[in-house]
Amino acid sequence: MKWVTQTVGRVPRADYRKAQEDFAHFAKAAKFRRLAIFRFNDAQESDEELQRRIWGIIAGLKHGDLLIHQYPTWNSKRYEDMFQREASYKGVTMGAYIQQLPALSNERFEADFPLEILFRYDFLIAHTEKMREKLQELGYEKLIFVSSFADYVQDYPIRPKKFLRQVVYFGDIGMKPKFLSWSNTTMLKVLGPNHSELSKSDSVKFGANPNLSVVSTYLEGGFGFLERDSRKTDDYAAMSFHDKLSLFLSAGMPVIVYDDFAYAEFIVENKLGFAISQISEIDEKIAQIDEENYAEFLKNVSYFGELMRTGFFTGKLLQQLEGLDFFDLVEGRPQLGF
Incomplete structure (x- = not known):
């Protein structure tokens, strides 16, 4: 047994x-x-x-x-x-x-x-x-x-993704100064508690605050952002599986990761998203992507996400x-x- x-x-x-x-x-x-x-x-x-x-x-x-x-x-x-x-x-x-x-x-x-x-x-x-x-x-x-x-089990149909020049973060940014003072011109869309009164950037937009089970229904397009977990060491990030990677990929969403994350090389090589060394690089990376490039990301993520949703x-x-x-x-x- x-x-x-x-x-x-x-x-x-x-x-x-x-x-x-x-x-x-x-x-x-x-x-x-x-x-x-x-x-x-x-x-x-x-x-x-x-x-x-x-x-x-x-x-x-x-x-x-x-x-x-x-x-x-x-x-x-x-x-x-x-x-x-x-x-x-x-x-x-x-x-x-x-x-x-x-x-x-x-x-x-x-x-x-x-x-x-x-x-x-x-x-x-x-x-x-x-x-x-x-x-x-x-x-x-x-x-x-x-x-x-x-x-990753997705309980809802996967939404088609639009070509949007935005980064999506799922979580609470209330104690994250780098997000509250977002310096990029690329929009940061936050799915989490609304801290608009603390935000110092016009490029931060607060959306819904969904629970984990329905997040995928709020992912319209752009790139999911995998931020460092301040409660864990950088060494651990380099050897472990990021909690939100499966969430985004299984929902058909390309991702942005730090280049020292465990799966960064795989993500870049398989065109499931791109890697950065610091947040300030996001504008330049996003500017290089057009609708054709984004469609290629979506094609790759769609195939990979199907594998994850079926337990491959x-x-x-x-x-x-x-x-x-x-x-x-x-x-x-x-x-x-x-």
Whole structure:
């Protein structure tokens, strides 16, 4: 039997919750069963109470099963530790699909999300080759797969895109001076809370403030902008998957990324958008694009977005797992045998 975990409930961010939902959705199409993990505060529970809770979640696991755990659950360190141990006692082979790596994204998370727990898994699935190399550098010696891209479920029809000389940002710019003082003449359209009273630029336009599930219906044209996350280090940005990349590409929207982002080279080579080293370059880049150029971007993104919406990359990843002999029983415990 094949299983995949999914954290449900109050996940810290909507895009983190969406990423887990979508991976579980496409894994289900590949005959994986879902294990729902609720996010909650376990501070008032004893070890015995927490253990019984986890036993209920993993009751269906059997010796020889394959479990892909979407890491992290966003529960406590104690929960992550106990979940891994209790599931492994049942004789399953466990891999961790890394949705986020808090310990590497910001040093203040290292204590709550120690790599020691993650490194106990039988194999890992990383975002990029750079992330794989980093994990190996940090001491992980077992197999690490690399997921090409994160697929994305779109619940609404994809709108045809117009040739518009604008950049679209989805999020809150209230604490982002570079956006509030946008110096480009290219319009910045913000889909998020309206901070027009703080904006110092005539080139900033506030649109709707949609929730994540309907953002694609507000994307008319132009380029989606993937900004740096101030809560994460630049090194992490260079090895991880940007949360909004799948959102824009699956919605048929070309993107603008920083040239040190993990997927920047791929995006430029496949004409899914363009890369910049700083925001001031946007005007020059946009000025070089005409309707014919934009149509080529749309053609490429349309093809790529269809792959993401149908789970192509998840299916490709899971096929790699299907083709491997995971179980070489040694002393009654399943060992990876490649």
